[in-house]
Amino acid sequence: MTQREAYDRMRNVRRELDAATFALAHTIRLVSSDLKALQDAGRGGTSPSELARCRDSLEINYILRLFSEFEAAVRSFWVSTVRNSRPGMEVLMNRVADRVQMSPADRVLAHDIREYRNTIIHQNPRALQYTYGDCAKALGKYLRWLPQSW
């Protein structure tokens, strides 16, 4: 894998978020103004309130998608350059950070996002502690320390 591929995958997540945001906003407008669209939604097993809930959770869900791409890149680096094992994410991030002599600031920032990811998974928060942009920036800065390819 190359560092460029890792960044491209993370950039594509943002484009998917854009598309999903647009599609949901459009659908919600349509369903609220068109009885047939509302009936179609009902037949499809969804309701306006579920669409709104989906919209409200979208950014958080895409933060999870983003983190999974980040994790895939870091694990790929680990397996390719260190050993074929699967440590927990906290340990993995620390081992990789040690190996590439990462700045403490970038390491801490990425751990903050990892912990936020855990909070999302285990506590299902409705409010955003970090925006998608905050998460992308922190995880992107961590990846900068990896070599161009591995």
Added chain:
Amino acid sequence: MANTRITPAMRLARRNDWIARVTSLVNQVKHWSEAEGWKVESHEKEITEDQLGTYRAPELVVQLDDGELNVVPVARDIAGGEGRVDLEAIPTLARVKMLGSDQGWKLFADPNVPLRIDWNRKNFVRLAHDLLS
């Protein structure tokens, strides 16, 4: 009702006009970047759109001390504008969207907040630093 069918000739003209606008933008950014002493790399990106088919458009990578700025054409046919090009920063993954309009390029921060600044060299340089900070 008006006939909105797009003929192959119209499609080709739209596509060529879009590629020309992207090329002009990329050349402008390249010129401004080189004037700042930043290294630039030119690439091409393959894009597929329903109306325009598959084509290649120029993209640019600008190397700054803190990272790189990518000038990435996204698509000609987009909601709310006449084509979209993204300025994307690595490693921050920060982004500004540029939407084509009759008055030139309009800049939008996420989530779709217009940046009411002109597209010129001074603002480009400031934006490049902001995206990487």
